[in-house]
Amino acid sequence: MFNVAQIRGQFPILKSSVRGKPLVYLDNAATTQKPQCVIDAESNYYDVLNANVHRGVHKLSQDATDAFEKARDTIQHFIGAAHREEIIFTRGATEAINLVASSWGRANLKPGDEILLSQMEHHANIVPWQLIAEQTGAKIKVIPMDDTGTLDLTQFEALLSSKTKMLGITQVSNALGTVNPVQYMIEKAHQVGALVLVDGAQSILHQTVNVTELDCDFFVFSGHKLYGPTGIGVLYGKKALLNAMPPYQAGGDMIFKVTFEKSTFNHLPYKFEAGTPHIAGAIALGTAIEFVQSIGLKDIAHHEAELLDYAAQQARSIPQLRVIGQAKDKVSVFSFVMDGVHPHDIGTILDSEGVAIRTGHHCAMPVMDYFKIPATARASLALYNTKEDIDALFVALHRVTEMFLK
Amino acid sequence: MSDLRELYQEVIFDHNRHPRNFGKLVNANRHSEGFNPLCGDSLDLYLIVDNNRIIDIKFEGQGCAISTASASLMTEVLKGKTLQEAEQLFEGFHQMVTTGETPSIDLGKLSVLAGVSEFPARVKCASLSWHTLNAALHNSTQPVTTE
Numbered sequence: 001m002f003n004v005a006q007i008r009g010q011f012p013i014l015k016s017s018v019r020g021k022p023l024v025y026l027d028n029a030a031t032t033q034k035p036q037c038v039i040d041a042e043s044n045y046y047d048v049l050n051a052n053v054h055r056g057v058h059k060l061s062q063d064a065t066d067a068f069e070k071a072r073d074t075i076q077h078f079i080g081a082a083h084r085e086e087i088i089f090t091r092g093a094t095e096a097i098n099l100v101a102s103s104w105g106r107a108n109l110k111p112g113d114e115i116l117l118s119q120m121e122h123h124a125n126i127v128p129w130q131l132i133a134e135q136t137g138a139k140i141k142v143i144p145m146d147d148t149g150t151l152d153l154t155q156f157e158a159l160l161s162s163k164t165k166m167l168g169i170t171q172v173s174n175a176l177g178t179v180n181p182v183q184y185m186i187e188k189a190h191q192v193g194a195l196v197l198v199d200g201a202q203s204i205l206h207q208t209v210n211v212t213e214l215d216c217d218f219f220v221f222s223g224h225k226l227y228g229p230t231g232i233g234v235l236y237g238k239k240a241l242l243n244a245m246p247p248y249q250a251g252g253d254m255i256f257k258v259t260f261e262k263s264t265f266n267h268l269p270y271k272f273e274a275g276t277p278h279i280a281g282a283i284a285l286g287t288a289i290e291f292v293q294s295i296g297l298k299d300i301a302h303h304e305a306e307l308l309d310y311a312a313q314q315a316r317s318i319p320q321l322r323v324i325g326q327a328k329d330k331v332s333v334f335s336f337v338m339d340g341v342h343p344h345d346i347g348t349i350l351d352s353e354g355v356a357i358r359t360g361h362h363c364a365m366p367v368m369d370y371f372k373i374p375a376t377a378r379a380s381l382a383l384y385n386t387k388e389d390i391d392a393l394f395v396a397l398h399r400v401t402e403m404f405l406k
Numbered sequence: 407m408s409d410l411r412e413l414y415q416e417v418i419f420d421h422n423r424h425p426r427n428f429g430k431l432v433n434a435n436r437h438s439e440g441f442n443p444l445c446g447d448s449l450d451l452y453l454i455v456d457n458n459r460i461i462d463i464k465f466e467g468q469g470c471a472i473s474t475a476s477a478s479l480m481t482e483v484l485k486g487k488t489l490q491e492a493e494q495l496f497e498g499f500h501q502m503v504t505t506g507e508t509p510s511i512d513l514g515k516l517s518v519l520a521g522v523s524e525f526p527a528r529v530k531c532a533s534l535s536w537h538t539l540n541a542a543l544h545n546s547t548q549p550v551t552t553e
């Protein structure tokens with residue numbers, strides 16, 4: 001049974017207050033709060049387990065390595081990867097995309113090749129591709145969307161050709177909440193021989209992901225958006241592809257043998273994990289995933305969908321409010337503008353009521369350009385949010401209209 | 407709550423709704439662009455400076471209430487001032503919004519923005535127009551950003 005009060009009890013920060021008001025945290029697309037078990041897992045590592053991994057014959061190093069590698073297994077099963085060595089620890093989604101763009105891109109892209117991205121990508125899934133396109137002479141093509149924030153699939157198919165070498169697509173848009181039909185898009189991209197990188201930063205906490213069923217070639221996400229720590233994230237890649245790719249960073253852990261003449265590289269996943277990793281973070285990410293599994297993504301999705309509907313209904317009480325992103329298939333994100341009030345002012349007034357939302361371009365400037373707005377205000381949901389949170393949001397929004405639009 | 411009222415005073419709403427000196431100055435001899443990448447605010451500032459004096463000044467752009475009101479108030483206060491006076495006002499204003507202290511120089515109607523110092527996240531909104539002014543007066547060709 002999904003019990004939101006019991007879940008909230010596990011998040012210490014949700015008991016705090018801001019500017020004398022109880023914290024109403026609705027900035028989950030930026031980062032989620034951490035349950036006590038994750039905080040404990042991280043500090044427990046330093047309390048009783050701290051040692052470097054893969055390097056010591058001593059017991060502590062072995063225990064730390066076991067805990068670290070167990071987290072990799074947890075992640076593998078969570079996303080349905082076929083092999084544990086397909087799970088590479090990175091600093092986050094951003095680093096994972098940079099790894100693929102740089103390592104795979106440099107080895108495979110030629111002048112005239114095309115990288116297909118969508119209009120609603122986060123800057124993290126645009127800029128790394130731009131850099132590699134500049135270096136290799138490849139071109140970027142953009143899948144357009146319509147004014148509900150839904151991708152135009154006819155255009156998508158028209159853009160696909162034998163020149164398309166990579167499709168970079170977000171599963172869920174952080175600025176709009178749109179859920180993209182990635183399964184279908186992957187199939188189409190594969191038909192022309194392109195690879196597909198799915199950005200799962202905003203989907204991984206709202207829906208079940210199975211990379212084997214999706215048949216995506218790469219999948220990335222960040223721990224901190226999944227109730228885990230900052231500074232840790234994941235790259236999933238198909239084994240054959242990862243094996244064929246050159247190393248991204250070089251150093252300790254990623255080598256077999258080093259002489260000044262030549263070095264040979266370690267096998268997967270270590271080939272891509274140069275240097276001492278964020279051991280505590282990886283272990284605590286494993287704990288965060290176990291936490292999510294213990295509640296169940298199906299129930300979480302159901303709970304969040306109810307809240308999103310409730311917010312959409314409440315929004316009708318404010319005629320000046322315009323929802324940005326009205327795709328049929330949408331999760332978690334309630335992005336909006338208000339006639340006559342800049343999102344930044346909305347953010348400050350909401351903050352004075354203890355309501356934390358994000359205002360700005362959400363690292364998705366092409367989305368803002370499309371809607372011809374400088375910014376939006378965005379409330380985004382997680383499993384611990386409640387109807388009371390949405391009510392607090394709208395009480396504060398009515399205060400905005402009183403102050404600005406009376 | 408009192409802080410919020412301090413921040414959003416009637417004068418600020420007024421200047422936000424009806425910004426003064428809004429538009430292009432066709433025969434400007436100084437021009438500069440300001441940009442706040444965090445919130446997407448942008449500002450174009452035009453001046454006519456003659457014999458060390460600001461003869462005319464206008465601005466264009468889009469921004470939040472704080473940045474629009476601040477730019478509007480700035481243009482009102484600066485019209486007719488010498489460059490030295492403008493420099494002193496810039497320093498006094500900067501001191502007020504960053505530290506909350508009352509500067510030695512009289513800021514006149516600019517003091518309605520004193521409440522900004524209680525909202526560190528908004529200091530950049532209030533200062534954007536002033537940093538843009540600084541660039542225009544020092545003939546910088548680089549767009550100014552608050553980051």
Ligand SMILES: Cc1ncc(COP(=O)(O)O)c(C=O)c1O
Nearest residue numbers: 092093094122124174201202222
């Ligand atoms: C869709 C999407 N992709 C990528 C990222 C980048 O994540 P990180 O900053 O954790 O690397 C984000 C974060 O906002 C995101 O929303």
